Amino acid sequence: MTIIEVSTGKKLPIQIVPVEMADYKSLVKSRYFFDWETEKNEEVYKLVIESDNSILGIISLERIPGEWRVHIRLLTVSKENKGSGKKYEKIIGNLIAHAAKIAVAEYGELACISLRPKTEIAQHYIDKYKMNITGITLSLIVPEILDLINQFDNNL
């Protein structure tokens, strides 16, 4: 999996690994937009460049086995990766693809990921990640969930 350095166009290999307790000290709202302390008991992953420890994005997940679904609870990039001046591209896509990989590994052909963005940004997720809309919930299932994984996971 890679992200792109906007200034050079260079592809950089990344890792998505579980957030450790010590990380929460640095996950402040001013840089990561939400209060991540509240997610301490959830399944939370961080996106880092392989050669660097700086956290560029975070995702919190809930596995719902009874519905063969992984729900994205909270998702963000770091402040310097927001908007037109962002340093790296593809952070959010990689994090969503990570959730998709967990869902497919767990539930196979029944796999589903879901999230609920605000109405004004839902269309962006529908267009960019080919998500389906049901009420206010966006979701990805087979075959689109497989396409997303293949799109972002260069190791596959």
Add this chain to the structure above:
Amino acid sequence: MIQDVEYGVDSRYKNKKERESESIALMQARLEKMKHLPKEQIIKAKLLQLKLKMDNFLKEPENDNDNHFSKFLEIYIDAIYSQRSKFAKDINVTPVFLSQIINNHREPKEEFILKLMIHSEKVFKNVCDFHKKTWYQVYFQEKIAETMSSQDEWRPRIEKQVNLNELVEK
């Protein structure tokens, strides 16, 4: 402007009622869509699931006595074939030989793993990249895990046969 929207989402459910009503609506929509899901897509999903499970096993090997190689082999065959004997025919082994490997009554020989490697290359070609060394890695990883977890059984007997007559100085 659209770039500005992609910095984060708070999707947490506010309460149980909200969660339940959305779950029901979502499940109904999914079931409807799944009714029309082509068989090829189901097979692709099963194969990608297998590939991810094998990758996870290689990343975080479990020191247990489970037979991961044969378990993965079984999933692989059942994802593609309606009958295991058809797979046996395709790789030129007898159904009995295949059954013995799946049921852990026989070790897979090198030629069997080589055939499996080539078969997988062809199958995964239109699904995702499947590294040719994956089956080998799983097989040997399992052997390492088995050996490490069963030291109590083999170590006393083997240790009796090992002497060190030439001392290595610190």
